[in-house]
Amino acid sequence: xxxxxxxxxxxxxxxxxxxxxxxxxxxxxxxxxxxxxxxxxxxxxxxxxxxxxxxxxxxxxxxxxxxxxxxxxxxxxxxxxxxxxxxxxxxxxxxxxxxxxxxxxxxxxxxxxxxxxxxxxxxxxxxxxxxxxxxxxxxxxxxxxxxxxxxxxxxxxxxxxxxxxxxxxxxxxxxxxxxxxxxxxxxxxxxxxxxxxxxxxxxxxxxxxxxx
Numbered sequence: 001x002x003x004x005x006x007x008x009x010x011x012x013x014x015x016x017x018x019x020x021x022x023x024x025x026x027x028x029x030x031x032x033x034x035x036x037x038x039x040x041x042x043x044x045x046x047x048x049x050x051x052x053x054x055x056x057x058x059x060x061x062x063x064x065x066x067x068x069x070x071x072x073x074x075x076x077x078x079x080x081x082x083x084x085x086x087x088x089x090x091x092x093x094x095x096x097x098x099x100x101x102x103x104x105x106x107x108x109x110x111x112x113x114x115x116x117x118x119x120x121x122x123x124x125x126x127x128x129x130x131x132x133x134x135x136x137x138x139x140x141x142x143x144x145x146x147x148x149x150x151x152x153x154x155x156x157x158x159x160x161x162x163x164x165x166x167x168x169x170x171x172x173x174x175x176x177x178x179x180x181x182x183x184x185x186x187x188x189x190x191x192x193x194x195x196x197x198x199x200x201x202x203x204x205x206x207x208x209x210x211x212x
Contacts, residue, residue, distance in 0.1 A: 002059035002195045006044065006083075007187040010036040010076045011068025011096035012117075012164075018184035019047040020192070026050055027185045036075045044079075055087040060200055062191030064182055065093035066209040067125045067143065068117060073208035081206040090200030092191040095209065097163075101129035101137035102186035104162045104177055112154055113137060114174075116165035119145055124165035125211060126151050136193060145211040 008017040015036050018027040028043045048054065063080035066073030073096070084091045101113045111131040119125050126144045129137040144150075148168045153159075160175040167178055194200070 002192060004053065004057055004059050005062060005188060005191060005195070006047070006058050007062035007184045007191055008040060008044065008076060008079070009064030009096055009099055009182045009184055009187055010040060010072040011064045011066050012072065012181045014181045015039050015043060016182060016184035016187070017043045017047060018188050019051060019053075020188050021051050021053070025185055025188060027183070029183060031181075036072055040075065040079055055083055055089070058087060058089050060090045060092055060191070060195050062092035062094055062187055063206065064096040064099050064187060065207070066096050067119070067145070067211045068096045070208075070210065073210070077206050077208045081203050084203035084206060090195075091203055091206040092194050092200050093206060093209070094187055094190050094194065095139075095143065096182050097125060097127045097143055098129065098137055098139065098190060099182035099187045100162055100180065101127070102190055103183040104160065104180055105131050105135070105137050106183075106186055106189075107180070108160060108175070108177065110160035110175065112159035114151075114153065114159060114161045115163045116148070116151060116161060116169070117163040118165045118168065119212065122147065124148050124151070124168065125163075126165075128154070136190065143211060
């Protein structure tokens with residue numbers, strides 16, 4: 001298990017950065033559309049300074065690999081790749097849709113979560129997650145790029161939705177958290193599990209996931 005991990009996501013309208021050292025976690029989360037490239041490195045440096053750490057102290061670097069904003073996912077993957085090359089550290093790519101699902105579970109305790117994120121061009125990114133007994137949001141099926149009309153919703157009303165793509169849908173009888181954004185503390189939780197399962201990659205493999 002990693003003892004010190006840096007994690008960040010810039011796939012949406014927020015910059016979310018977290019750092020875990022042993023059992024202590026600190027997070028910086030700022031709503032800053034179109035400012036990710038300007039702010040992410042200063043936010044990372046601030047967290048490292050708070051812990052009196054340098055990049056060489058990290059065990060791994062985790063990032064939200066998308067899908068999401070093309071520019072945002074490129075920024076996160078580029079930063080992860082650059083830092084990993086410089087510090088010779090493994091990288092943990094984590095789906096930004098999974099991060100959003102984990103964020104929603106941590107906040108609202110909903111165990112069936114349908115993510116719908118606006119992908120522009122009259123399409124959405126769609127994925128369904130079920131939270132397991134360990135409190136981890138697990139993908140059911142595959143992440144998809146599709147038309148809003150092609151989304152298959154769970155039966156009944158014992159589920160919730162998240163993501164700005166829900167603004168394209170109407171008459172949904174479930175709790176919808178359209179304004180929620182991926183949070184780096186949720187990313188840390190997923191990345192720590194992946195690291196423990198040896199799912200880290202080298203810096204060259206720190207690439208975005210677009211689906212399109």
